[in-house]
Amino acid sequence: MSDDSGKRDGAGRVVALCGGVGGAKLALGLQANLGVRLTVIVNMADDFNHLGLHISPDLDTVLYTLSGLNDTARGWGRAGETWNFMAALQQVGGDTWFQLGDRDLALHVERTRRRALGETPTTIAADIAKRLGVTARILPATDADLRTMVTTPEGELEFQRYFVARRCEPTVKRIHFEGRENAMATDDVRQALAADDLELIVICPSNPYLSIDPILAVRGIADGLRAARAPVVAVSPIIGGEAVKGPTRKIMDELGLAPTNAEIVAHYRGLIDGLVIDRADGAEAASLGTEVCVAATLMTDLPSKIRLAEQVLAFGRRIRGARAGETIAVASGDGA
């Protein structure tokens, strides 16, 4: 990657805040550009206990995606997965609402075993990432127990109950994060956000309410973003008034929020220095009140992920350049 527009030499570090599938796609594009210079801070608030196992769905999605083990056709889990455990579990009367592939299961069993020995999620994630061949550094947002809870007409639902068992069907009245008073950013996360050679912080196009907010709810992370010398840019999850996938649009409706980039900017106000929006929404660029990069944000294959990542990185360089007194062209995302 050439870097001729920014203040720095382009050899610094980049931090990405990431939830599950959508965010991991951009993280993969960033990793292809940055390699070991990328640190991904991952949402841990959709973790849950199931069948006695500690399951970290977003973290595992990131691990599988960045190691190339993910199933790109199905969109979740591991490629070449088999389901004999589930079939046998059903046979003995087990709880089968959450699909656990035979290969995927190994990660849950091993993580649960290591957690029971007192190892931190951070240590376990680093070790597994290394073993799976992930180049980027993977950091759980917190080692504490933090749980995304969804208030619905059916009562309080743990995130996976809402998301998987109830398929996002109940109306969302409120989202809150259980345990947030004790959920501190790890030292690794604090240091990553405060690093001298940090060039850019990217908020991936994950669901702002269910995937990014529980990262920002961790004590020290939002402050770390505000204090960082590197610019912070978000990639909007909205394309043409719709979310690419998942319940983002439905939740925005239910929370009384317009499904627009203006709403995303309002949501991240005070935290971000710029927003990457899709070409379909290019007309909004001038009215958003922040730096804007217009790009093709739909990531369908690896080249589109790498290209979007390049544009995000170039956007960061331009913001850094502007801070250094240079002129930048806003509302133009192509090329550096």
Place this chain on the structure above:
Amino acid sequence: MSDDSGKRDGAGRVVALCGGVGGAKLALGLQANLGVRLTVIVNMADDFNHLGLHISPDLDTVLYTLSGLNDTARGWGRAGETWNFMAALQQVGGDTWFQLGDRDLALHVERTRRRALGETPTTIAADIAKRLGVTARILPATDADLRTMVTTPEGELEFQRYFVARRCEPTVKRIHFEGRENAMATDDVRQALAADDLELIVICPSNPYLSIDPILAVRGIADGLRAARAPVVAVSPIIGGEAVKGPTRKIMDELGLAPTNAEIVAHYRGLIDGLVIDRADGAEAASLGTEVCVAATLMTDLPSKIRLAEQVLAFGRRIRGARAGETIAVASGDGA
């Protein structure tokens, strides 16, 4: 099954004491003859915790064998098993000395989950047996924690460490059962041994020292055998001075015991009313000092299991008949 030689009408119950693979073969033959009239009391002292899971190897062997789910070619585990969990576990650095098939794993996960909720091994085994379609009644010998420990030159080894990880290689200096002072027979086991309609108690040809002794070490079981009105017969695990499979012969050597039926009779003295020995050892029959049934004890296929079971049951009828004053022909195992 016809029953014209015994005191009772042949419609009563039979209890079998059983370890793993070898014992389960006879249990399958007994189940084919007796259906719901069979109760199998299973060794639980080779249970162990592995990867955070509670694993009951002998119990599962019995469950898989009596439900027809076992892999008869491999000799252990489930038929049609896959190993993708193990491959993935190795990938993330997990402990792979104990092979866990993808299907088999379901039983361990579900059992561990239910035990953590406070359910007893007895309740869980009964439910799983029913779900898997096992006709016989399956009873763990105890709901308490009892562990077979093997004293070797390498120190104290848990049974599975000795049996699987160390492949029975270390010399056995002593076998003892950790937790035996608190391991009580369950009410179900006591009642099964004291049942009015109990016709016969069978000690399966499992390893006497590693599989049957830990059943007899459970408080109330040896007494139950001695107090039962039904005769107790054992099927010898020795054929022609060798054990069919497993470490029986090696352990007898290491413990200074001759690998003979006389040694088996001495081991079970005071508990059994008769011993079933193989045709290869028929010449020993007259000198064993107990009732003897000579039969083909090598169980290679289902018919040979059913046939041996028939002979064991007929042997029981003849002992009952003798007690009733009738003449029985000892040292003749064929037919009633």
